[in-house]
Amino acid sequence: MDILGIGLPEIFFIVLLALILLGPKDMVKAGRTIGRALRAFVTSPTWQVMRNTGREIQQLPVKLMREAGLEELQAEVQQVKGNVETAARQSLEEVETARRQILAAPFPSKPAAPVQGQTLPPSSPPTSES
Numbered sequence: 001m002d003i004l005g006i007g008l009p010e011i012f013f014i015v016l017l018a019l020i021l022l023g024p025k026d027m028v029k030a031g032r033t034i035g036r037a038l039r040a041f042v043t044s045p046t047w048q049v050m051r052n053t054g055r056e057i058q059q060l061p062v063k064l065m066r067e068a069g070l071e072e073l074q075a076e077v078q079q080v081k082g083n084v085e086t087a088a089r090q091s092l093e094e095v096e097t098a099r100r101q102i103l104a105a106p107f108p109s110k111p112a113a114p115v116q117g118q119t120l121p122p123s124s125p126p127t128s129e130s
Helices: 008-042 045-068 070-104
Strands: none
Touching: 008 045, 045 070
């Protein structure tokens, strides 16, 4: 836990020093004074301007994107991506359909006749068992 870059051990050390230096009664008065000062600062127009400026800085990338028309480009990229995915899906379905048709086709029972000019590989001689 960090508050303004100060960790929990440092806060305890500061409180301990304040207790030793101010004493218990003056520490309560100092706490009230610090609390009132912080409240006055947080409710001041300066703090409000700082908060609004911070919000504007956080929104600046979105504002610049809108002004540059990047949202439209981003939408167009998403549309093209969808079109490519659809086309790829259709191509895969066509390939799968062709594969199923090939696997479903009956195999010929006898070898096809050789095409003119093509020779058949030599067959192995029959073996006889004695």
